[in-house]
Amino acid sequence: GQQVMQIPQYQHVQEGEDFTTYCNSSTTLSNIQWYKQRPGGHPVFLIQLVKSGEVKKQKRLTFQFGEAKKNSSLHITATQTTDVGTYFCAVGPDGSARQLTFGSGTQLTVLP
Amino acid sequence: EAGVAQSPRYKIIEKRQSVAFWCNPISGHATLYWYQQILGQGPKLLIQFQNNGVVDDSQLPKDRFSAERLKGVDSTLKIQPAKLEDSAVYLCASSPGAGEGTQYFGPGTRLTVT
Helix, strand or coil: CCCCEEECCEEEEECCCCEEEEEECCCCCCCEEEEEECCCCCCEEEEEECCCCCEEEECCEEEEECCCCCEEEEEECCCCHHHCEEEEEEECCCCCCCCCEECCCEEEEEEC | CCCCEEECCEEEECCCCCEEEEEECCCCCCEEEEEEECCCCCCEEEEEEECCEEEECCCCCCCCEEEECCCCCCEEEEECCCCHHHCEEEEEEEECCCCCCCCEECCCEEEEEC
16 A cells, blocks of 8 residues: 655644644655544544645645645644644555555644 | 444453454445554554455454454454454444545544453
8 A cells, every 4th residue: 555654743832833744655646635533532534635736724724735746734823722633644545555544643732 | 423333442351362343334334444543653454345345454464353244334343362462442434435535433442452
């Protein structure tokens, strides 16, 4: 399956600061999904990106897919304590690999 | 709409014992997945079913793990015998289509092997 590297592994921010996590691959990706997992919870789907250069927004969250479709980012503006959790990127199935491969995740801590 | 159901939520066993986990996907979802999530890591796919057939089990340790989805609805994952390194959360997920699109995860079963 396709492999993705996710950085940083951990991020501590003060409430109100911005946060960004990055997902990188050495190969071209067919699509990428982002999930959020609260402490003690299960992954919850946030969004899927498919097109080169695609940008999608969900309130304070901005998702980008690189022009070469080899990287993606999730940016949170003005973090809140409710944003605490681990954010995973996951590479979706394509014609040759049907499994969803998750990155290692970025654990976000928001300090009040 | 009811979500993905899993049981039990927690299980503690000794090494070399057997354990089984149960999953009931969202009604009408054709695809069912079992993932293993070790603490501090992302979920790793163990097996994927499309209805009652196996689509991908390349990462399932078949010498000790088995899974079935006999009627194409709920599924059981078994470990026999368990090892210490099997301690993890076992997540079940389902999706409507043929391995594409959003996956909906259940609450997971936290397994501790002592």
